[in-house]
Amino acid sequence: MEQQRPFDFSDIPIVDTHAHGPMMGKDTASYLRSTDFWYNYFADELMPRGSMDETLRASIKSAVIRQAETRPNWTSIRHYLVKSYGLSSADINHVEQFLKGSIESKGITAHTLQSFERENISWVLVDHSMVTSEPRSKMEEFPEGRKKWTHPVTHLLQPKWAEKNGAETGTDVAVVVTKELHESKRNGCSGFKSHQAYFRDLSLTDVTEDEATEALRFLRKTKPESWFTFPVPTPRYKVGSVEAVALKKYQDYILKTIFCESGRINVPMVIHVATALTPSLKTWNNDPEKLYSVLDNDDVRRAKTIFLLLHTGFPDHHKITSLISQYPNLFVDLSWISSNTLCLSNIMEEYLSLASSMKIMHGSDTANPDVMAYAAHNTRMVLSKFASKLYDDYSWSEGEIYELAENLLHKNADRIFGTN
Numbered sequence: 001m002e003q004q005r006p007f008d009f010s011d012i013p014i015v016d017t018h019a020h021g022p023m024m025g026k027d028t029a030s031y032l033r034s035t036d037f038w039y040n041y042f043a044d045e046l047m048p049r050g051s052m053d054e055t056l057r058a059s060i061k062s063a064v065i066r067q068a069e070t071r072p073n074w075t076s077i078r079h080y081l082v083k084s085y086g087l088s089s090a091d092i093n094h095v096e097q098f099l100k101g102s103i104e105s106k107g108i109t110a111h112t113l114q115s116f117e118r119e120n121i122s123w124v125l126v127d128h129s130m131v132t133s134e135p136r137s138k139m140e141e142f143p144e145g146r147k148k149w150t151h152p153v154t155h156l157l158q159p160k161w162a163e164k165n166g167a168e169t170g171t172d173v174a175v176v177v178t179k180e181l182h183e184s185k186r187n188g189c190s191g192f193k194s195h196q197a198y199f200r201d202l203s204l205t206d207v208t209e210d211e212a213t214e215a216l217r218f219l220r221k222t223k224p225e226s227w228f229t230f231p232v233p234t235p236r237y238k239v240g241s242v243e244a245v246a247l248k249k250y251q252d253y254i255l256k257t258i259f260c261e262s263g264r265i266n267v268p269m270v271i272h273v274a275t276a277l278t279p280s281l282k283t284w285n286n287d288p289e290k291l292y293s294v295l296d297n298d299d300v301r302r303a304k305t306i307f308l309l310l311h312t313g314f315p316d317h318h319k320i321t322s323l324i325s326q327y328p329n330l331f332v333d334l335s336w337i338s339s340n341t342l343c344l345s346n347i348m349e350e351y352l353s354l355a356s357s358m359k360i361m362h363g364s365d366t367a368n369p370d371v372m373a374y375a376a377h378n379t380r381m382v383l384s385k386f387a388s389k390l391y392d393d394y395s396w397s398e399g400e401i402y403e404l405a406e407n408l409l410h411k412n413a414d415r416i417f418g419t420n
């Protein structure tokens with residue numbers, strides 16, 4: 001076969017295993033930057049606890065915006081859009097005006113479909129965390145036939161949720177949690193999403209039903225120090241306090257219930273692991289090392305649960321490279337990192353140099369269809385450069401290279417999520 005250089009993977013469909021709803025596009029002023037909602041959340045996390053000092057808040061928020069909007073990914077995205085749409089300038093206002101016109105004239109769904117077709121995106125897995133905790137599909141703006149969804153489980157970890165659902169004991173809680181998981185599966189969900197690493201670590205201990213009951217009864221009598229509300233209210237207690245220990249125990253009991261049920265009913269578990277984005281994300285809560293206690297748990301092993309870790313585990317992606325090589329039921333995606341050019345190539349090359357190409361997937365981690373398109377473009381470009389190295393320096397055949405590319409771009413995601 002005639003050698004093809006650089007390798008062009010545009011004919012291979014790509015699946016995005018982590019996109020967000022609701023689709024951005026109604027507020028086109030924040031199309032090539034983050035939303036005001038996001039900046040406010042970010043700034044709130046940097047305020048002294050309980051402070052109402054609006055002057056301080058305004059100065060923190062403007063520093064947050066400056067820091068976010070000068071990140072290099074936005075410059076790369078604008079240049080990508082200039083090329084894709086044939087625009088005359090990469091000036092942010094010019095590009096935003098163009099996008100605004102396109103979305104207003106076509107509608108957000110047609111605009112998105114055009115981006116998906118351009119980048120050959122076959123489907124996206126939409127995270128409902130920012131949209132709803134209800135166990136049913138909610139992604140109207142996404143093009144028909146190109147969407148699947150994950151059901152968030154974070155609300156199930158909160159003692160208040162048990163109370164609302166009339167659960168008094170560990171056994172009651174397990175019953176109502178399982179009922180909701182089954183309902184979302186019946187309603188067509190393709191995965192369960194935990195974003196626990198925003199507020200606690202990834203470790204899992206075995207907790208009995210009686211211990212869970214005791215923790216729940218105790219927590220009902222306590223008053224949290226504060227609440228972390230992203231996206232659902234989570235109680236915060238003083239680190240190391242008896243209340244914090246009880247909450248961890250209670251949540252471990254529910255998490256194990258969820259992880260095991262996920263395996264039993266064959267709906268993969270999707271877990272956030274990375275810290276680069278907001279100050280509420282801590283490296284110690286996102287440390288992938290803690291996942292050994294999940295992967296080595298006997299009940300989880302019996303349930304044969306499939307896990308997909310989101311966002312590469314940055315900055316602890318080396319541990320993930322090890323983990324995905326060790327556990328056949330563990331996978332990783334490149335979401336969020338995929339729109340950060342050089343970072344993506346370093347991490348992807350490490351994964352593909354040590355682990356099987358059957359363990360890695362593409363994702364974008366965005367609600368913005370043009371960023372979804374850019375992420376797909378960037379993943380293909382970085383993969384193409386790696387493919388040239390395999391071809392030139394390691395004598396891989398074209399067939400071997402295409403097999404690796406197909407696994408990463410869509411076959412793994414189709415295999416793991418496609419049947420649900």
Ligand SMILES: [Zn+2]
Nearest residue numbers: 018020127365
């Ligand atoms: Zn996300």
